[in-house]
Amino acid sequence: MIPSNFSYHKATSIKDAIALSQTHGEEAKYMSGGHSLLPMMKLRFASPEHIIDISKIDGLSYIKEEGDFLKLGALTTQSEMEYSPLIKQKYAIFSDAIKLTADPSVRNVGTIGGNIAHGDAANDQPALMLAMRATIIAEGLNGQKSIPIDEFFHGFYMTALEPSDILIEIQVPKAKNRSGGAYHKVERKVGDYATAGVAVHVELDDSGICQEIGIGLTNVSAVPMRLDRGEDI
Amino acid sequence: MKTNLTKSFEVPQSTELVWSHLIDPEKIMDCVPGVSIDEKVDDNHYKGKVGMKFGPMGVEYDADIFYNEIDVENKKIILSGNGVDSKGKGNAEMKMTITITELDAGGVKLDAIMDITINGKIAQFGSRLVDTVSEQLFKQFVSNFSKKLAAAETAAS
């Protein structure tokens, strides 16, 4: 299994990447970790003529709390998330999901941004983002924009990102005192795509009464799905 | 591999307008995502291309499209198509039956049954995608078709 010929371009900055994308148009695809795109290329389901490597862009790999948000740089690898003390302590839902995503060597390369931007309803992170009501920050031709997660997934492998847009950051509301979540995934064996998965995030008030609930579903339709009816209850 | 979709949807337009769209290959094919008609072989047989793109993924079929049945009385059409992957990696066959019924409250209800058979590489390696893709294509078809009808209605008035 070998991909078709393409031209490889290494982007040195976000601006550079966007310019490259402009130059090469629709036949250009961004690659971060490459663990969603390259397998498709090896199976020759995808044959982009240009690959723009955004993985070497500095400054897009971080996990930090800032203002009201947990901010995740798009190029943060799943492994970096897995071993982050901040994530372990305050955002256990990620630890749940990451352990079940592919395998450790894949997680060493695969990025959180790529997992979301690919738009695959079978990927694990989108459901988490729905449950936590994340905001996607993207940069494109006309500068930065922020996209609420509920407007992000448009269809099968289709997202709100325009062809030149790069997902650069994910913002998740900062963990409150009494908040938390979990991810449960049914898979045929470890590392498999989810047969189905569910991410639940809840926030309780001081008396232990649930104030907020977010439920995201993996791989039950063409797009990662919010379980509205469940949330209403 | 086979997949089957049974769907119903409603549009507010008149039976005549909907029916006229259904039996016009150019109008209906225009609503199916990725389909282009290149050649009319005869009244019931058209040649064209079916190209689909989902993010980085793409497939293209050289297709033959047939009107197998146009039943004016029962307002039912049967369309079929078969396409061969332009890179020789397999084929796809589709049979779609659409029946329309006038609604008491106005508008019409369309009942569609689609049977899709896919052979070759997509069946082998992409089976987890086929149902999802079919669902999505149908949704897009419904949306395109509804828009087209609305536009036609506006133009007529």
Added chain:
Amino acid sequence: MKHTITMTINGESVTAEVDSRLLLVHFIRENLDLTGTHIGCDTSNCGACTIMLNGHSIKSCTYLAVRADGAEITTIEGISPDGTNHPMQQAFHDQHGLHCGFCTPGMVIRSIDLLKNNPNPTEEEIRWGISGNLCRCTGYNNIVKAVQQAAKEMQKESQSV
């Protein structure tokens, strides 16, 4: 489209001209003749192609060679270049953690990376930690034992330093 890339492999600097689409595993095996890295599945499920890139285990069948420009790579041949055994290799030998040997290089490299993040793993953590590496011969029991032995040895070593 050709690219000139330079990387350090097993401590030696290598410069080469590669095609955009050349997979890292083929670069390692065919351009550099380091055939200890194997290909087993092509879809990044089996881990036979696992190597260490900048200190992390990765699957070299799902990585473009051109992206490894500037990287530091260790393959099985470089784990213990003086011909002796790394504690992990010794443990696989002692515990009979290999049969046909085909998955072994990837399994050894993955296991070394596992201990970096978790020097004293439980049996369950080891099993999850090597879950991206398939072995068709051993039934994994003895691989788990080997990682346990190596963990002990490596902790002793690090304490004695």
Added chain:
Amino acid sequence: MFKCKTSPEVGGMGHSVKRKEDARFLHGKGTYVDDVKLPGQLTMVMVRSPYAYAKIKNINKEKALAIPGVLAVITGYDLAEYNLHWMPTLLSDTQMVLPTDTIMHQSQEVCAVIATDRYIAVDGAEAVEVDYEPMKALVDPYKALDEGAPLLRPDKEGQKDNQIYHWEKGDREKTDEVIAKADVVVKERIYLPRIHVASIETCGCVASYDKDTEKLKVYLTTQAPHAIRTIIALVAGHIGLSEEKIRIIAPDIGGGFGGKVPMYPSYVVAIAASFLIGKPVKWIEDRSENLVNGFARDYHMDCELAATKDGKIQAFKVSTLADHGYTDSSANPSKYPTGMFSICTGSYDYEHAFAELDAVYTNKAPGGVAYRCSFRVTEAVHAIERMVDKLAAEIGKDPAQLRFENFIKKEQFPYASPLGWSYDSGDYKATLEKAMDMIGYDKYKKEQAEKRAQGKLMGIGICTFTEVVGAGPSKDFDILGIAMFDSAEIRVHPTGKALARFGTKSQGQGHETTYAQILAEELGIPYTDIEVEEGDTDTAPYGLGTYASRSTPTAGAAAAMAARKLKAKGKKIAAYLLEVSEEDIEWEVGKYFVKGAPEKSKTIQDVAFAAYTNFPPGMEPGFEATHYYDPPNLTFPNGAYICVVEVEEETGAIDVKRFVAIDDCGNIINPMIVEGQVHGGLTQGIAPAMYEGIVYDDEGNVLNGTFMDYLVPTAVESPHWETGHTITPSPHHPLGAKGVAESPTVGAPPAIANAIIDALAPLGIKHLDIPITPAKVWEAIQAHKKK
């Protein structure tokens, strides 16, 4: 238990010495076929059919040949010029090398692209334009026998339908009669799905034909290099490839399990390509190609087991439909088209049995290789072990107790089975007792009762199997007429070190260590002083290869026998050196001494030196021996496995809590290696029991052609195995050994299936076919709830 005769330094039988072959593998220095790089080597990639059944209307090579670096596109028409487009299968059916008109299964080889490099060859394969006319594929084996079913093999003279053969064994009438009169009869249709060995190394070869010397050298992923050499000579002798000009080299093999026994079409094409182009040609399968190249199982078995009301088994009958794909390329002995399937009467003593099988053609890939099991034993054992459990459930008797009451007793060996085998030895009762002790059977029974009372699903599953391995004897067993024996050749050098060569081929079993240990046991030469070589037909003695657990029973025995020839010669030399008559010489491991005067002695090394320097007048010099061992009978390893599972009713999730495996494989050469083989076999047992199965849709598409969907268990799915042994030596094997590597793959699936069904019993579920996945369990639970 076995008592070691040698010191750990000598390392004879019973010592867990560490493996001699490990170092190269641990350092990345193993040489597998894909590691071979010959000067001027080209690469071959196959174009494969997207359809299961189609006419080829045209193959257009032009666009492919226009790609720089693509040197040739070879089609069936090109091969037909040399009459190489068809080849015989191991069971004397015929298989296309490359098609000239019809495609018979999805991913069948259509043509081959030869290029200077792998990447270019893949591009070339994509550029070949094939015009197909797809036809409706015949996928369901039951429909293959329907009247009016399309005739899939009109190319075969006299073939009027899709039946390949009918086979039967036993007394049908008597068995039917006993079943008709029995108090209790349990019935079930049991399906053992198509699975693939999926060794982590796929198949491949490097074929190199030298026009000047007219010699063909092939590096090949093969478990049976000599047999392959003979087959190539039989297939291609007419173009000048005669057997003495052919050299097959099986280098290190990355797992075989039966998948590397047959001759695959692509091997022949690569050889033909090298022959035509005059350069070495490498072909390496990718994983998807591998998963449709050969298969195991695919048996649909209608079983009936009859017993008295208190559970005395009286008769067993099984009628099987075997789906062989478009040709029968089963790797079975000629006289045994269904392999050893007639071992299906199991470990139990009863008189009447009947087994029959109809093999049919379908539009699926051919194969019929093993999956780490002696020819079709897994199918046989699954049938009887599921049925015994079903009987236990039916009459409400504990499955262990039912087995105890029906076991063949220790004193009944050699035991003549109702379908014609002569079981060599065993103590089934002791083995099951040991397994029950080890797992704490009674404790789990109690726990199960408590859990059931709480509405929880817990199951205990037992399998007590009898294997049959080690083919020959040659009077009954042959492959394409070549008798199934095996060989050993030992050369002891003047300094007392040795080189030993064998007709078998290790694929991870550790032959380099265990054969050295056998020789150490017999000769007293330390195992570290003995080099073992296999796999090169130019140097190794003729043998039939390694599969069906036959290496220890055949080549291992040959090693012992060859060593004994050397020992006999050594005795003469020792007598000469010690100046006594031969009758006065005695042997203890490693040393000859004078009877009554043990201080007067010569070591085996002294004697070896003398064989080249100071041998008795008139004696043929040198210290070498060869033995071709033709076993008098097969060996019958056996075991008792117990599995405990819990099933979650809401999701169908299955948790294997414990698994204990007690094996009796006779005397043990290296306990560490035996244990390792058992672990590996058990994981290849849980694989088909819970995860693996090649899935075809109604159109003949393979729906799980990569490791993304063909679910090979990882370390997480694989339980922590617990193992143990009983030992009843084989009475006819020179070392009392039996072979072991396949027992666990045979024994584990029924133990797991029985445990899961036992867990589901309170819900009224009586049978599920493997692989028993959570989805299948969940569906069964939902279906039973509706009832």
